[in-house]
Amino acid sequence: MAITELxxxxxxxxxxxxxxxxxxxxxxxTQIAVDSPARKGWVMYTVQPGxxxxxxxxxxxxxxxxxxYSSSLEGVALRPGQVLRIPLVEEANDESRLPPGVxxxxxxxxxTVQSVASRFDLTVLGLVSANPGLPSLDRLEVxxxxxxxxGEPGLLVRxxxxxxxxxVASRFGLSVIQVARANxxxxxxxxxxxxxxxxPGVQARNTYDRLLQIREAERKAREAEERRLAQERRVRxxxxxxxxxxxxxxxxxxxxxxxxQAQSQPRLRRANAVVAAAGYRWPMSRFTITTYFxxxxxxxxxxxxxxxxxxxxxxxxxARAGQVGTAGWSRFGYGLHVIVGHGGAKETLYxxxxxxxxxxxxxxxxxxxxxxxxxxxxxxxxHLHFEVRVGGTPRNPLAFLP
Ligand SMILES: [Zn+2]
Numbered sequence: 001m002a003i004t005e006l007x008x009x010x011x012x013x014x015x016x017x018x019x020x021x022x023x024x025x026x027x028x029x030t031q032i033a034v035d036s037p038a039r040k041g042w043v044m045y046t047v048q049p050g051x052x053x054x055x056x057x058x059x060x061x062x063x064x065x066x067x068x069y070s071s072s073l074e075g076v077a078l079r080p081g082q083v084l085r086i087p088l089v090e091e092a093n094d095e096s097r098l099p100p101g102v103x104x105x106x107x108x109x110x111x112t113v114q115s116v117a118s119r120f121d122l123t124v125l126g127l128v129s130a131n132p133g134l135p136s137l138d139r140l141e142v143x144x145x146x147x148x149x150x151g152e153p154g155l156l157v158r159x160x161x162x163x164x165x166x167x168v169a170s171r172f173g174l175s176v177i178q179v180a181r182a183n184x185x186x187x188x189x190x191x192x193x194x195x196x197x198x199x200p201g202v203q204a205r206n207t208y209d210r211l212l213q214i215r216e217a218e219r220k221a222r223e224a225e226e227r228r229l230a231q232e233r234r235v236r237x238x239x240x241x242x243x244x245x246x247x248x249x250x251x252x253x254x255x256x257x258x259x260x261q262a263q264s265q266p267r268l269r270r271a272n273a274v275v276a277a278a279g280y281r282w283p284m285s286r287f288t289i290t291t292y293f294x295x296x297x298x299x300x301x302x303x304x305x306x307x308x309x310x311x312x313x314x315x316x317x318x319a320r321a322g323q324v325g326t327a328g329w330s331r332f333g334y335g336l337h338v339i340v341g342h343g344g345a346k347e348t349l350y351x352x353x354x355x356x357x358x359x360x361x362x363x364x365x366x367x368x369x370x371x372x373x374x375x376x377x378x379x380x381x382x383h384l385h386f387e388v389r390v391g392g393t394p395r396n397p398l399a400f401l402p
Contacts, residue, residue: 042070043086047078060086069135087133099183099198101151102130107140116146126153128211129204137211138218147196152182155202161193172199199340280319280400281366282388283350284310290383294395299333299378304394305349305387312354312382314373318364319348319386319401327360334385337376340371345392351385352376 015027045056053076057064064076073085078084098104105116117127130147132155140146148154164308165188167180176188182200183191188312191197222278287308295303322342330337334351338358341347354374358364388397 003345006384015304033321043088044073045084046085046201047080047082047084049080051078052076053078053081055088056084057070057120060088062086062088063141066135091242098147098196099156101149101182101184102196102198103148103150105145105146108145109142111140111142113137113140116140116148118149120150122149122153125203125205125208129153129202130156130198132156132204132207134207134211137215149198152198152200153203154198154200155204156196156198159191159193159197164188164191165191165197168197172202174199174202180326210363280348280388280397280402281317282308282372282401283316283319283348284314284384285307286310287314287384292397293394304395305351307383307385309381310373310384312373312375314384315382316350316370316373316383318354318366318368318370319388320346322348322364324358324360324362324364324370327362330377333378335379335384336371336374337377340364340370345390347387347389347392349385349387349389351387352379352383354382 022187026162045060047056053064053067053073060067065296066087067073068076070087072085105120107116110201113124113127117124120127122130124137127146127238128137129151130149149156155172159165159168164181165185166176169176178187178200179197181183182198185191209297249362287310289306290309291303291307293303294308316338318340320340320342322340324338325341325347328337329335330351336349336353336356337349338353338356339347350370352374353371353376356371358368358370364370367374373382373384380383386397388395388400
């Protein structure tokens, strides 16, 4: 019979007095009254109405997770009549004999199976073999006891009632002498039921494999959960990207609409752009350009200036310092208009005014008030028709203005 099979039978019988979670058969000491203080073994407990898992765990001084594990529970919910398998753990002041090559170690916060194993220069399998009841490779309960082989590693088992060293040794294919030597026993009678015995060289391969399977199952569950979360994130991110793209598309649409409007509509100029450092300034502070130089207008085939729309009464300023040449009514459609000479054959003309405030021959500085916006002469609405002439020829005012 192979050692691993033998070990399985030991584990299945719960001979080690620790949670196994294996076959249900042959559980020793399964019927222990609730109130009698059992120290180790199993209790089969029938759930009563009103019981909760944590209450039961407290009553037996075991970890609720150990009950869940050993009873194969999937959650903490219990139903009356359900039978729980409660693993009773040894208490810390265990008086049972420890083999000389084994010491007890109380698990501290932050310990892992791996860290404890390497601290005592053991393999994980070596540590598991000394603690075949370990429920998980990834979680250690703080305050629980781990057995550490300090000499030769091996499987640590607890002697059952009526069992001898010879029984245990032969079950694992060892001689009594080997077991006696490893445990420094003078006589087989040195060992009593409940004592721990180290079986040198025997490894809890099955237990270890089972723990590895649990770890693998947990890892897979974690990975599946991570994949699910990643998928959720991906879906959210895709939705966000779609939203952003749609937003960009709408913004782009709005921008091109604005550009089209800006191209088809007159420009709006603001006061702060009106005054240039030198030369010409805009003749008004706020206006809308409705007709450009050279465009075909209502009254002119070739527009000789620019039209600046503004409400009637808006002040009109001299675009540049100079002398007022003309200030009055025009026969050619300009209505009330002013012409200022700037020297060098340069003139500016201001037409369709509602009111003129300067007289011919008067000197004006750049920015001086000339009059107000109106709609006199050939005009369809209040605006300033503004011309720049060089040597009597109209030029595009935009070439002179800031
Ligand atoms: Zn005009």
